[in-house]
Amino acid sequence: MCPVKALCIKGRPRDSKRESAIAEASISLIQEVGYERCTIEAIAHKAGVSKATIYRRWKNKAEVIVHAISHHAFSQTPSIDTGNLRDDLVELLLAKVKVLKGPDGAVIASIMSAANTDSELAKAIPHSVRDGESQVHKVILERAIERGDISPNANLELLAEITPAIMTYRIFMSQQPVNRKFIESLVDDVLIPSAQKIATNK
Amino acid sequence: MCPVKALCIKGRPRDSKRESAIAEASISLIQEVGYERCTIEAIAHKAGVSKATIYRRWKNKAEVIVHAISHHAFSQTPSIDTGNLRDDLVELLLAKVKVLKGPDGAVIASIMSAANTDSELAKAIPHSVRDGESQVHKVILERAIERGDISPNANLELLAEITPAIMTYRIFMSQQPVNRKFIESLVDDVLIPSAQKIATNK
Amino acid sequence: MCPVKALCIKGRPRDSKRESAIAEASISLIQEVGYERCTIEAIAHKAGVSKATIYRRWKNKAEVIVHAISHHAFSQTPSIDTGNLRDDLVELLLAKVKVLKGPDGAVIASIMSAANTDSELAKAIPHSVRDGESQVHKVILERAIERGDISPNANLELLAEITPAIMTYRIFMSQQPVNRKFIESLVDDVLIPSAQKIATNK
Amino acid sequence: MCPVKALCIKGRPRDSKRESAIAEASISLIQEVGYERCTIEAIAHKAGVSKATIYRRWKNKAEVIVHAISHHAFSQTPSIDTGNLRDDLVELLLAKVKVLKGPDGAVIASIMSAANTDSELAKAIPHSVRDGESQVHKVILERAIERGDISPNANLELLAEITPAIMTYRIFMSQQPVNRKFIESLVDDVLIPSAQKIATNK
DNA sequence: TTTTAACCGAGACGGTACGTCACGTCTTGTG
DNA sequence: CACAAGACGTGACGTACCGTCTCGGTTAAAA
Known part of the structure; x- marks a missing residue:
């Protein structure tokens, strides 16, 4: 007998393999x-699963997608080390x-749709996206700090x-090209000046 | 008789008032x-119009919305003149x-939904959005140039x-707050350094 | 486990009460x-039912009606016994x-509409109509046979x-009146002679 | 000036060729x-005609069809003369x-549809159908009268x-076959006995 | 000859019903 | 209880046809 009532869950336990199958299928x-x-x-x-099994876990299509996305390993940008900040960026x-x-x-792109429909829950998504992305950023920037390429005032x-x-914004909203030229001007005209800024007059 | 065959439009012409009524109603x-x-x-x-009249013009709900948005006069930010670039921004x-x-x-936000479904046509939308937005920007930046607050190297x-x-990105995707503090750091740490950058090391 | 695979019906079974509700509502x-x-x-x-439930069962409006008609108990003509064939008829x-x-x-009348659209399935309908109708006929004619009012050569x-x-034909197509006078001439000039015909010269 | 006001029709007169074009196209x-x-x-x-031209003449689709049918020359059964009534029939x-x-x-078959929808106007249709059909009947029956094959009591x-x-009924409603066997029994068991019936006991 | 009024083709328009699709819930039998 | 299967109510979609209307342009009788 189960001594602690609240922890005593009767019946067949949920199969956790389903969660991942659903997430993978969604992605x-x-x-x-x-x-x-x-x-x-x-x-x-x-996913080889029934609809009921999905709705037993999440109350919405949006939540299903949110879960799938937040457990998705986005393809990582490879580690980069050209020796100088500008080319690294x-x-x-x-x-x-x-x-x-x-x-x-x-x-x-689907995140953006889900975000519109489901503003409440969508909050949770971008963490995963950003977390993955910022990792490589950090490595690059930290290396630049060691080299002294970045001002200590920089807002990393x-x-x-x-x-x-x-x-x-460019790719999904304004559908403008994001080519090498644009990227170079972004780095040279915005990122580098900001990273190297001398002092805040605040 | 119509002298120019190609210009001779047969049948009852479409009532352009419908288009605008539909666009306004959509927005x-x-x-x-x-x-x-x-x-x-x-x-x-x-819009006081029949569904058929809508589908005669656009083949999709998405296209209806796209049209409505691209003809919408977005609320404008008022003209600003504090006397210095930083506070203007x-x-x-x-x-x-x-x-x-x-x-x-x-x-x-709905643009983002439409953009996903209708990537081809969505290209047309942001022009209207950007055009309206960039106007005020220009005024502020040009004034700053006159004052010498902006380097001639800046990528306006x-x-x-x-x-x-x-x-x-912040408002619709990552749902992070966009408060005065964030805006000030954006201006001080990114926009101003970029506007005042001395030279390109390219 | 279900012993006979083929009989093992998976999923929620269709509620047969819906079928009859739809049929009754249609009629x-x-x-x-x-x-x-x-x-x-x-x-x-x-019928207190959703459109989807209807279209899950029948692919057409015509088929819905066909089903409804073929399950409809048409109002029966009462049993008749005047003592002689002519007046019975x-x-x-x-x-x-x-x-x-x-x-x-x-x-x-709606059968005729359905029959045009749906010639294939319409075959099934008239059984129900004819079956109900022929019952009373049979009783009358059998009684007449016992009385010797009908020749054994008759094609009942x-x-x-x-x-x-x-x-x-008269009521729905040529819209001619079907009054007592017409009925009497039909009985006297066609049905009775046919029922009493002496021999086939075939 | 036009002396009789009511007859004074100004403007372009209707082109009667349209009526027949529409009727033919319909059929x-x-x-x-x-x-x-x-x-x-x-x-x-x-018909190479505009919808307005059709609706200027008839107020309904049903009336358009009714007109077309009533002006349609149905394919005629050829004149028949085998020398005896039974084989003629x-x-x-x-x-x-x-x-x-x-x-x-x-x-x-379409008459039957139209008849259902438009009971009022459908009355006019079958005349044309019946009139064409009864012609051949009459010839056959009159010849039979001359030969003495038909009783003067017959209800032609x-x-x-x-x-x-x-x-x-058989072809369009009960979808039963109408083959030679059925036709012979119809002639031998119903039509001939009725045509030759001796007297009415009315 | 000019005016006039109805005709005509084309196709827009409001309306109504169609048949489809996806969502999220519910109901079976089975494990 | 979980689970697969799939029925169910709901509500929007996009399509099709009806019968009306509004254009520019034509045609024949009336003035």
């Missing part, structure tokens, strides 16, 4: 057909564009936020 | 109930946040693109 | 407003006219088919 | 695609079946009505 469906045509029924079928951004235009791009967090913001 | 519905609950039937009813960004969180915020277009990008 | 709507104004949505609403036909002009008339099935045919 | 569309898919727009297009009915199963069959009109009724 690959988004990559294949896009968010709009990624239906719950299709996810269920692809350019290479990093070029690598990021490649990711955003690859299969994970559709996933990122903000710098790490600007790049995904402007690239997402 | 105000998005503002009232959001993109998801803005149905074609509701638009038709509000802070005031400008504060005003923009207000807009993005007001009724037009829902409209902007890029500067004008960063602000909407990061604000949209 | 009563046809009786009330006629075939043309009997919409699927109205049927669904009257006259009374029977008068009773039938009454039925065809009553609520079931609209239903019979054909006789039983002529009356609904000519009455349907 | 051939019914023959090709059936009543259900014979739309006003298709008729207009096929059999040949006649076989010829009629052929007609009903040919292109005009669809037209006849009723006889002429039974055949189309039962054949229409």
